[in-house]
Amino acid sequence: MFTARTPSLKKLSFSLLLVVCILSVWALIIWFGGESPFKGFYYIIDGSLGNHYQILSTLNKMVPLILAAAAVAVPAWTGMWNIGGEGQLLLGAFGAALVGFSVDFGVGLVNIVVALIVSAAFGMAWAAWPAIFKIKLKMDEVVTTLMGNYIAAQIIAYLINKPFRDPKSPLAQTPYIKSSFVIPYLFEGTQFSATFFVAIVIVLALFIFRKRFLLGYEFEITGSNSVFAELSGVRVSKTKMLSMLIGGALAGLAGGLLVLGMTQRVMQSFSPGYGFTGLLVCLLAFNNPLLIVGIAFLFSVLHTGSVNLQLFSSVPAEISGVLQAVMVLFVAAFKTFIVGRRDG
């Protein structure tokens, strides 16, 4: 909350060097892919920010990334690792879809809110058991949340293949949600919807929660030194549990928003790994909610832009994953340089 900010020249030049390093390796990779780096960067920028359709589509891509990253960040504040965003997101998506195709409360807004609450609850439930195992049995949450992803994927596969399969469809997928559950697109020709604002509001809320609220303070001192926190009257187990539940809820909500705002159903390969990308975003943002927005934007730009890159050059769109990975590697390396040197 009150960390001193000393803008030392060394830190600044390190950050600058970091950006230069990442950009030059990106350039190299694009060049190896058979395109001039400058043109490559142009295609990426043009394809993601060139006109308002592309900007809106880039912003829309940020929604699941922001929430999946926040799902990692909140538990990380208390020193918990939530690697299970992917599974929580899938279950959340299924929860929203389940409500969406099976019930109807008559009023659109009520429908949407209920579906989102259910999606958050599903995600929360999937984060709850690793948290309980960790606190009661000291089982490492990295392992349980990670493994939970695969279990969740199989459960979803079963649900959409057998009990909740759309009878009219040849594919394994749920029926469409009712139209009163759909969060409408705001502009013609893009999938951009109010979900973006939901994500931004949540991030701001988390930011204020961490900086200004007693509970946020307790989260932070728990993550910093749990023995100290316990002595200071923080119920460490409860705090850690709560942070995991919030994380799970955020990931579940990401799934719910995807269903209501875009796909309108859950199908096989619903998530192209949002949970894991969210983890990377969170790592790059050092668990900071505002930075998460920035990094998610960058990832989004790379993602939408690389599709354009593929259209105009011989570089495949999958390059965006490689570029993201380069960023992660460099940030991790520089972090150990700056932070790790301190205690020699």
Place this chain on the structure above:
Amino acid sequence: MSVYSGAPLGAPVSYRGVLQILTCKSVSKTYPNGLEALKEVSFDVRRGEIHAIVGENGAGKSTLMNILFGMIKPSSGEITFKDKPFSPKHPSEAIDLGMGMVHQHFKLVQSITVAENVVLGMENRFQNKLRKIDMAEVNRSVASLIEKLKMSISPEDRIEGLPISKRQQVEILKVLYRDTDFVILDEPTAVLAPNEVDDFLEFVMGIREMGKTVVFISHRLGEVFAIADRITILRRGRVAGTFEKKEVDRESVANMMIGSAIDLSEHPEDSLKSDVVLSVEEICDVSGTLKDLSFELHEGEILGFAGVGGNGQEELFEALAGNLKLSSGDIKLRGSSLKDHDTFGRRMAGLAYITDDRMRKGLAPDRSIIDNSIAGHHKFGKFGKVAINNSKARAFAESIIADYDVRTSKNGKTTVSALSGGNMQKLLVGREIAFEPKVLLAAQPTTGVDVAARKLIHDSFRKLSKAGSGIVLISGDLEEIMDLANRIIVLYRGRAVAEMSYPHYDSTEISYYMTGIRGSQDVHCSNAQP
């Protein structure tokens, strides 16, 4: 280079320390945040001597040592080591030149054995052709050094199971194993019990007899005068002087360290109030260390627990704090049982805790002073119920900084890890006393703290007790207990073997009880209060 430079003119030359091994000339260090830690520091260390460096917390001792050991770079100045210019960029360079350092906060890997810790970093010497490390050979070579140094540890012990004094021995082993001839000991006795200190000092002299040079950093002038050949005094980043031991006495060194005469003549009050605040009734803990321990703490009383480390002091603290469950007995605060209260519940009821390990338990070192000050207090609604009132939090932290003279380079936003050990401790003490507790539990409250900070902490304890609070003072520093406590209970193997009240203190007698020579059978000895 003059052979005699650094020593005052006409000083008698010690028979062993003649040639310099290390010379510092006008070494200065200014941190990026503007803190001038060292100003034009010049002194020399001679071959084969024990050179003590004394100074208050924040006087620059740690900075100086970190410069010598290559952990930070000086802003200006020259250092010569073994007749060559010396500017190590990394501790490994210092180590390669035969320098070794035992840190105040141990740097050992908890989960591996003594021998593994000792050879860590050079284990490839023990690799066979298949690059497998020959553990038997590692253990053998470490065991031979242990034997040579007459230590009582086994190379196969795991660090996590060792008491602090043994861990320190491992640190020293690690240093000497690397053929070190220049050993820096950073406040080595801070973690030791009184009876361990003598052995340790003897051990240090043994290192000197092996022909090694020792730089000994300590706050305890008694120890310094027991073993040092020469003494360098640092005050606020400057050298106040380097002296042969014979030229100075304790009082003058203390004066030079602090700059003003300190009053060593404070005494506890000899009358007790009759109201009991805390009564401990025949407690046994689940670990089986404490055995039927009973005592009463009165209003305004400081009750000292003396004892050699590992005789139940830690368990007593944890049992009172609620971290260690009782198997029998009861603890009552003003008549109501604390048995079902956890640590925080006890705090709400009126307990406060000064833990023995400030880095691990008492503070969150990577958070700011403000964050650390409001911890615990935030539960009482002082800074708002839901949202934090930042200006109140800041004002609260600043009041602790001012009242307890916490020296920080900037303000409350400084991270605690940037403070020196003594200032961290003052912050911790200030925060706990600010709870205005009915009972303050204080474990080793002045470990690694200089004379001035120690006096400040002691004064604040006296003030608190005058205001009516009871203090349970658990300390390995007998002098501290005798200075402060109205009554002393000696712990031996988890039992109270003696109890005496001021002014009937006799350190020799207490030490008999501490070491088990006397006691065990009659719990209330001749000096017990009526």
